[in-house]
Amino acid sequence: MxxxxxxxxxxxxxxxxxxxxxxxxxxxxxxxxxxxxxxxxxxxxxxxxxxxxxxxxxxxxxxxxxxxxxxxxxxxxxxxxxxxxxxxxxxxxxxxxxxxxxxxxSPSSLSEVVVIGSRSTQARTSTETVAPVDVIQSRDLVATGQVEPTQQLNFVAPSFNSSRQTIADGTDHIDPATIRGLGPDQVLVLLNGKRRHNQALININGTIGRGSVGTDLNAIPSAAIERIEVLRDGASSQYGSDAIAGVINLRLKERPGTTVNAQIGQQYAGDGQLAQIGINHGIKIGQKGGFLSLTGEFRHRGATNRVGNYNGPVYVNWNVGRASGETDAAYIARRQGLHNQDQALIRQNNFNLSNNMQIGNSRVDNAGFFLNTRLPLSAKAAFYATGGVNYRNGKAAGFYRYPYQTTQVITALYPNGFLPNIESTINDQSLLAGFNGESNGYRWDISNVYGGNAFRFDVTNSNNASQYAQGANAQTEFYAGTLSFYQNTANASVAKDYGSSLGLKSFNVAVGAEYRLDFYKIKPGEEASYRNYDPASGRAGGAQVFPGYQPANAVNAKRNVLAGYVDIETDLTDQLLFNTAARYENYSDFGGNFAGKLAARYKFSEAFSLRASVSNGFRAPSLHQRYFSAISTVFVSTGQGLEPRQTGTFRNDSPIAQAFGVPSLTAERSMNYSVGVTSRPLPNLSITIDAYQIAIRDRIIYSDQFSRGTTGAGLIVANILNGAGQTDVNSAQFFANAVNTQTRGIDVVIATSPRLNRGSLDLTLAANFNETRLTGSIKRPANLPNDATFGNFLFNRQDSARLTLAQPKSKVSLTGNFRLNKFGAVLRFTRFGEVTTYDPANPLLDEAFKPKIVTDFSVSYRVFKNLTATLGANNIFDVYPDKLKQVFQPTPERFGAAVLDNSSFGRFIYSRNATQFGFNGGYYFLNLSASF
The missing domain is CATH 2.60.40.1120 (Carboxypeptidase-like, regulatory domain)
Structure with missing residues (x-):
């Protein structure tokens, strides 16, 4: 032995x-x-x-x-x-x-006890807290008919916004999510009250949250979630970096028994088939309150495609510029002649102009397993743990490469061009373990959470055009590299309520410390994914659609963060509740930051309360923003259509960024103000109205393309790139603290349960109205002149609109939930406000998209005691956003005019730069839920 x-x-x-x-x-x-x-x-x-x-x-x-x-x-x-x-x-x-x-x-919003935003033991509902909090139960999430947490939240939390992206590389597989119109990295995500790690992917395409690093909510099985709390207030002083816009806390299930939820469905258009099954099993451990909750979930999401009819060049490029001295008539005749040649070859080769791209949802298979447990060690102490793994495989397409694009296509391999695919493999793991308890009135908690996310890129159905000498034997599949981010957070806290000794209802004091380690890594792809084997040929090197990360991009960075905080909450009187918090964090890579908060709520009567808060916040630059670098093919709007460019993203601390005059990254800092009223004028009516202002300075942005040229700033860019040996790179990008913004808005939530003779009815009206604007001047690179040449702006008008106009300025939701014996019905109207896109250079290409109302309806029937069937449809009236208006048509009279086109020659029917609710149309589903 x-x-x-x-x-x-x-x-x-x-x-x-x-x-x-x-x-x-x-x-x-x-x-x-x-x-x-x-x-x-x-x-x-x-x-x-x-x-x-x-x-x-x-x-x-x-x-x-x-x-x-x-x-x-x-x-x-x-x-x-x-x-x-x-x-x-x-x-x-x-x-x-x-x-x-x-x-x-009673109405649901009146009775939900709020945990987030307070470390006091006093139980408070959402109308009693000092800051606004949405509490969304699991049954409300299921009632949306959605199966992914981001989309579930999108239809039940008015200040939350998330839309799936398309033709956006890795962002096709992870949905950016925001609160109050700010960035994905300005909201902190907690799991069971502890910090959740960020995703490995940084959003660098033209999507919402460009340049940011969010948290992958879809890595958590929806079947494991008991409820979600959304704190709509700055909370950096309470929870640390990222909590500028608010905090999302996901609480996992603890109840004994087994629940099963399964759904099948598809879009009205016949694609986007979905199949999901989630099983949660709770086990009661002993007679002392212990439990073990296990959840497994699998979901398959099929791809959708809303591509238009392509009317651009395929075999012969007729979209050419005017030759020197060429007359209008000669220019039009030449373009018309080239167009006729192209059309003849299209007919000869039977080329399909109506289905040569995939514009819509990527295909994703997602499998996850989570456990949540608590084991009492005594009457006043317990061990707890939460852990999970998630695996996701996705497939999304890029832009079609046409035969006339000889610098990108090996025609011997693809005589009719090709549609390249980006295939993702995402692995996510986390483990939280801790002890908590009480001793002599002191409540203590010690825990450690380790988690991480890895994102692997593979490119299929593609080519490296510089391998043209291999002809039909050239490589078509490439491993393009892996991004990974891991985080370890250890914290300890102690709290005690001194209210009784001070003669107060409560006087809770909480202090704590936290130590965090962040790790970020880029692994390069295989050589053929990034190398140009024949630079003199003029052909592009690397895998088309996503050139692999190069050895020069490889990084293995880390940092440590040390933090301490104090949080005091007290009922000074039966009417006055007061909260104050302060937190200091020190980062090994850029220094320290202090955040503080004052908040109060005064209850004038049971029917009316006034609450307000003021705080400063911060968001530390992520390791991704500090150390990410890559060479990629970016399609840029030039006012003459989309132009592919080999673009280099260079680290903020690189010699190239320093040559541009870009300073080192520092933290974003905010000032948050909020004032609101809560009211219960009737026993079955609840009203909360909260106004807010969030001013953020030194926001970190991902710059535009600083392009080569022969004069002015363009010549400086060319000299910098050539001097660094980047002769194949057309333009440069980097991260910088560049802009200041101010966001103002108002949140409204009204809930009631009118008395009925038969059955019950819950009605909820929830709304968010917000506006973001730029303040102050844009901080431009110190070593570049203010050059009007296209692209040589750190933050152009397109970026400005993406930050201020691309998310709905308002979202209003009216939900009715009726129950009668075994029957139930849910009807929801959601109005998404206007969004607007700007072109980088040409105001004639700006477009605005009107508000739309999306209607969801479902009916349910309890077939057996433990089984309920729900039949429903999301977007039951098949509503789509407004179509793009600037669509170029290659007619004879247009050949002499400038190309005004947002549709990429008809391929995009709807904008991919600003989406209110996606453009997939209606979706119908059958849902079965059982509990034992």
Missing amino acids: SKNYMLNQFVLSVVLGLLTITCAFAQVVQGRVTDASSSAGIPGVTIVVLNTNLGTTTDASGSYSLSLSPGSYTLRVSFVGYQTQSVPITITSSGTVTADVALRE
């Missing part, structure tokens, strides 16, 4: 002995929570022991149990759609205590 085995057995015996001793002093309180009108058990009810960190949820039959030491306690029992109840109990050493509770229905 080995020494290790004997040691393990000894440790196990000691632990079991300690568990037996500590648990012997605890007694069990148990009971059942039922619906007051039907006496049916309610699963998933939250039961919190006030002034402690203890709590539990009911199982599938509505039963619960937890372990408490002798004494007097108050249980707070709450569930969405029901009135919260406080139940006093007394525990003695004589045995089990039974506390049954019957809940009565």
Whole structure:
């Protein structure tokens, strides 16, 4: 028998002995929570022991149990759609205590106990907090008919916005998500109250959140989520970097029993087939409140395609410029002649002009597994853990390469051109483990969370045009490299409520410390994915659509962050609630930052309260923004159509960036102001209205292309690139602190449950109105003159519109949820506000897209006691955004005019630069949910 085995057995015996001793002093309180009108058990009810960190949820039959030491306690029992109840109990050493509770229905927003934004043990609803919080239960997420967390949130949280992107490289596979119209990296994501790691991918294409690094919410199975809390307020002083716009906290399921949710569906257009199944199984461990919750989920999302009819050049390039001294008539005749030749070859080769691109959702297969557990070690201490893995495989297309593009196409390999694909493999892992408890009134928590994300790029159905000598034997598939980001966060906190000793209802003081390590890595692709084998040929090197990362791009960077905070919340009177917090963080790569917050809520009466907050915040530059570099093919709007350019992204600390005069990155800093009212004028009516202003300075942006030229700034760019040996690169880009913005807006949430003779009805009106504008001047590179040549601007008018106009200025949602016996119905109207796009150079190509209303409807029937079937449709009236208006038509009278075209010669029917709700049209589905 080995020494290790004997040691393990000894440790196990000691632990079991300690568990037996500590648990012997605890007694069990148990009971059942039922619906007051039907006496049916309610699963998933939250039961919190006030002034402690203890709590539990009911199982599938509505039963619960937890372990408490002798004494007097108050249980707070709450569930969405029901009135919260406080139940006093007394525990003695004589045995089990039974506390049954019957809940009565009420509007959902009135009874949801909020956890995020406060470290106090005082249970508060969303109308009692100092800052606005949306609480979205799992059944509300399922009722959207969506299966991905980002899309579920998009239709239930008015300030949240996320739309799928297309023809955007890796961003086709990870949806950028924002709050209050700000950036994806200006919202902090927590999982069970702990910081969630960022994604490895940095968004560098022309999408919402360009230049930012978000958090991949879709890596978390929706079947594992019990509820989502969205804090709509600056919270850097409470939670650290990134929390400028707010915080999203995902709470995982804890209840015993098994739930299964499955859905199949497809778009009205016949594509985008979806199949999803998620299974959650909760196990009750012992009689002391322990649990183990396991979730597995798989979802397949088929590709969609909303491509238009291509009317540009295929075999012969007729989109040519005017020759020197050429007359109008000669120029038109020459272009017409080339066009006729091209049309003849198109007919001869039977080339399909109507389906040579894929513009829509990428195909994605997603599989994930999560666990969530809590094991009481005594009546006042517990071990907890949360862990998960997620695997995703995606396939998206780029721009079609046509035969006339001889610098990009090996015609012996692809005589009719080709549509290259980017195939992604995304792996995500995380593990949180910690201990928490209470001792002499001090609540303590020690935890560590390690997580990361890796994004592998493979290119298929492509070529490296510089391998033209190999003809039909040239390589068609390439490994293009891998991005990875990992993070380890250790924290410790202690809190105590001194209210009773100060003669106050509450005076909670929380202090904590955090130590974080960030790791960022770029692994280069295979040689053929990036190399130009014959630079003198004029042909492009590397894999078309996505040239691989080069050895010069490889990086293995890390940094450490040390933080400390204090958070005080007190009920100074029965009417006045006050909160203040301060936090200091020090980064090894750029220095320190301090953030503070003051917030208060005054309750004039049960029917009316006023709340306000002021805070400063910050967002540290990500390692991605500091160290990312790549050479890629970027299609740039030149006012004469889209032009492919070999563009280099150079590190902020590189000699090239320094030659441009770009300073080192520093933190974005914000000032947040918020004022709001909450009201309950009637027992079944809740109103919250919150206005806000967020001023951010030194926002980090991803610059435009600084292009080569022969004069002015263009000549300086050429000399810098040539001097660095980048002779194949047409233009340069980098990250810089460049702009200041101000965002103002208002959030409104009104919820009511009117009394009906039969059945129940919940009505919710939720709205967000916001406007972002640039303030101050743009910080231009110090070593470049203000040159009017196209592209030589750090932040052009297209970028300005993307930051201020490309997300809906308003989103208004009206939802009705009706239930009668076994039947249910959900009807939702969502109005997405106007969005606008600007062209980089030509105002004639600017376009605005009108507001649209999307209608979702579903009906459900409880087939058996534990099985419910739902049939529904999202976007039931098949609404699409406005079509692009600037579409070039190659008619004889247009051959002499400048090309005004946003559609890439008819291929894009809808804008890909600003999308209100996507352009896939209606979707119908069948959903089956069961609980045991």
